[in-house]
Amino acid sequence: MEKKPLWYRFYGRIVKLFLTKKTKIEYLGEKIAGPSVVISNHEGAAGPLTWEYNLKTDKKFWSAHEMTEGVKSVFRYLAYYYFPEKKHFSKFFSRLIGFIGSPFVSLTFKGMAPIPTHNSAMKLVSTLRASEAALNNGNTLIIFPEDSSKGYFEKPKFFFSGFVVLGERMLAKGMDLPIYVSYFSKGKKKITVDPPVMFSMLKELYGEREAISENLRIRMNELADM
Numbered sequence: 550m551e552k553k554p555l556w557y558r559f560y561g562r563i564v565k566l567f568l569t570k571k572t573k574i575e576y577l578g579e580k581i582a583g584p585s586v587v588i589s590n591h592e593g594a595a596g597p598l599t600w601e602y603n604l605k606t607d608k609k610f611w612s613a614h615e616m617t618e619g620v621k622s623v624f625r626y627l628a629y630y631y632f633p634e635k636k637h638f639s640k641f642f643s644r645l646i647g648f649i650g651s652p653f654v655s656l657t658f659k660g661m662a663p664i665p666t667h668n669s670a671m672k673l674v675s676t677l678r679a680s681e682a683a684l685n686n687g688n689t690l691i692i693f694p695e696d697s698s699k700g701y702f703e704k705p706k707f708f709f710s711g712f713v714v715l716g717e718r719m720l721a722k723g724m725d726l727p728i729y730v731s732y733f734s735k736g737k738k739k740i741t742v743d744p745p746v747m748f749s750m751l752k753e754l755y756g757e758r759e760a761i762s763e764n765l766r767i768r769m770n771e772l773a774d775m
Contacts, residue, residue, distance in 0.1 A: 578744025
């Protein structure tokens with residue numbers, strides 16, 4: 550496994566102790582192994598941290614670029630977008646929590662070293678290139694494709710298709726990625742992971758990007774009931 554920096558290994562233990570709970574990963578088929586892609590629901594801020602500290606394999610995350618660009622950027626994202634728009638906190642409380650939490654969140658994300666994503670289609674190229682490099686190194690990519698612009702729902706209502714674009718790119722380069730659909734239940738402290746489906750099979754079954762995204766979203770919501 551890839552070794553994290555010494556400071557992050559120590560810091561990560563503190564984060565795990567206070568902010569995450571031990572979560573069971575229940576496999577309905579094969580265990581996760583890279584190179585591959587895992588599709589997960591976000592479950593607010595808990596999703597990435599839970600995967601980080603419970604999945605014991607080399608992995609990289611897709612994350613909003615604002616979370617990877619230092620303390621000021623993290624504060625702006627948390628205080629002016631994440632807390633008021635996604636968590637529906639008051640402006641005052643959003644600013645307060647953003648101010649207090651941004652140094653710690655920034656440090657955590659620095660250690661996790663996620664791959665930044667952007668809303669711009671032009672910027673998607675850099676995300677795809679970094680993802681390709683990670684996959685070629687044997688990593689599992691963990692991607693949270695749900696549209697959370699109106700907040701987080703117990704069952705995601707819409708998926709963005711960036712991960713499908715990645716699958717198409719890698720298939721064109723000769724790498725047929727296993728895609729694992731998963732569902733994280735914070736209340737049950739459990740992640741349910743479906744057997745992997747090869748990306749080529751998804752293309753054969755559903756064809757268009759939107760159809761692939763929608764069918765995987767439906768499957769994720771079925772996992773929520775298990």
